[in-house]
Amino acid sequence: MLDQSKFDKITSDLLKPIRINHSFMVWMGFLGVSLIVCLYAYSVQLDKGMVVTGLRDYVSWGMYISNFVFFVATSLIGMLISAVLGLSGEKWASPLARIAEIIALAFAAVAGLVIISDMGRPERLINVFLYGRIQSPILWDVTVVTFYVLISALFLYVPLIPDLKICYDKMNQLPAYKRNIYKVLSLNWIGSPEQIKIIKQSTRILAILIIPVALAIHTVTSWLFASTTRVGWDSSIFGPYFVTGAFVSGSAAVIIAMFFYRNNFKLQDYITEKHFDKMGKLLVLVSLIYLYFTLNEYMVPGYKMKKFDAMHIHALFTGTHALLFWSVQIFGLVLPIVLLLFKKMRKPLPMLVVALFVICGAWLKRYIIVIPTQEHPFLPIQNVPMNFKIYTPSLTESLISLAPIILVLIIITILSKVVPIIPVHETIEHLEETK
């Protein structure tokens, strides 16, 4: 028999972070000001046109598109942790499910905005819906991203319903209108067996549904590249290559979030060292798979060295992009794998550092996939200004690329200030089951 006081402690521990404190205001103020600076940069782009970026005729997909791929990639982690691990009965992952879902939702929702930053005439976005051709991967991408955002939102919301009721019950210090929002959102939850049954069933359906949709979203994103004949993109393994790469950056994002939640929200009892240890192993696993695909992606064309492949591969291996290429492979992939094999490294702080390297590497990796090949088109570049031949992102462009990242942080911060980021209801249920 577990005593009521234990339940009360769990509830109050997990609900405690839901309040607006000083550090929250400072952090949000910082994010807000940074966002305004970036939005100013965007207004410059709207006014002057895409010429304020480093994009020109040959390299027409630059930082924005690599940013987009990174965002879609990172959002995939929701599917891996909440759905795949959840369905396969990995109980250790369930306290992390909501964190993963929040990250997934934030990144997926903002990914759509990232694409708009790449448009000189954003008001023409409507034409995709009016005149889109279903033969085009662009339209498939718009479709799956929309679906993924919807499913992620539901996947976050449905298991949250019992917790919303708990919030409504326990947080009587809140102003009435705020409590009422909880009340409305908790859909008259009383915890009756029928209600529990429906929630269980819906969660299960969503968990199964999100797997193919998540695979689709990143596979289609990879097809935006792979359905062309361009060297470096024209690859039949681009789908799985992107998906596994996505798990790497997503896992890193979850580890970073875990670290900050654990420390700032005092959740040491709920996000334990065991969770870090498991996440470290998961990161090693997905990184190894990704390394395997990376090897295939460069080894096969690198062995044959067909004329145009060779130009591209030389630029990456020994040419202008070599420094970036090797740093990404070594510091973003190989070293993290090696380090995390040691148990001592799978502790919160070392893992935070490793995860930061991995996530920066993941961003730069997208840059390497998207940009260098465009500097070597099949037809030779002739009689053009220097900045057409070599792409250098401008400051304005970099600021605009930063905006979505800030936006994601804002969304994650706000969400974790209004809902318990560790499922309260499930934690209690879990305790009851194992007692």
Place this chain on the structure above:
Amino acid sequence: MFKENIKLRLTATFLICFLFFLQLNAQRWDVPADKKSKNSYIKFDGNTAKEGEAIFTKNCKSCHGDLGKSNGIKTMNPAPPDLSQALTQELTDGELFYILNTGRNAMPSFKNTLSEEERWKAISFIRSFNNKYVQVLSKTDPTKSKLVKINCVFDSLSNKLKLNIIANEKTGVIPLKDAEVSLFVTRYFGKLQIEKTIRTNADGIAIFNFPKDLPGDKTGNVDVAIKVSDELYGEIESVNKFNIGIPTDKLGLTQNRAIWNILKKAPWWIIITYTSIVLTVGAFLLYIIFSLLKIRKLGEN
């Protein structure tokens, strides 16, 4: 010993210089005297240079680069020179015209892609970079070409096209003797030349063998372009329709359902796959929303 060595070195140096000279010489153009003295009947001025610039930008700049900037393609051998250089400007108008007509190595022939007028205008543009240049106008009268008439008869038995080229002078009808005649059929992307360029005989007659397997349009019509070039009368071109091709009626690339076609003509497999996926996922989502409403209903009682 020492002296001998010097001799040897001197001979070697001379030899190398001589070879170098030969090499340079080989790169210049060997233009027949009558072509060399040919002149333009168009007076070069600011306007013709301007029109010539547009022609140059479209047809020549990709190789030669901008005049005076020496930014042509360096990787070709021989490389296309900057046409404002002294070496080029020393050439006569006739020589430049000849170069444009014949081409050499990577330099293409523009005889069939640019009209005579356009070729002269391009030269006018090249000359505008040379302030020492003084034009010598040709004595040919461009209006004379209006007097020329081309009569053509197709003999379907022998598949021969017989051309009779005459000029209606005030003094009477004069056949164009020894004029260059070329025959083309128009197709997508430029013209297809039929047989070689030939010259008319003393009666102004030229005969071409027409191929039997040339595809025409739906009814077998072919656009035949005849180009005549005469010392005295200049260049004359005429395009006629002849029913001498094989009738061909192929479906256009955008007539069937295809990946590259418009939405209405998308392939069935894409339409079916896409819509069924969207409907399936949509149905599940609706079901979830419906379940949520049910939860709310259950809680009311």
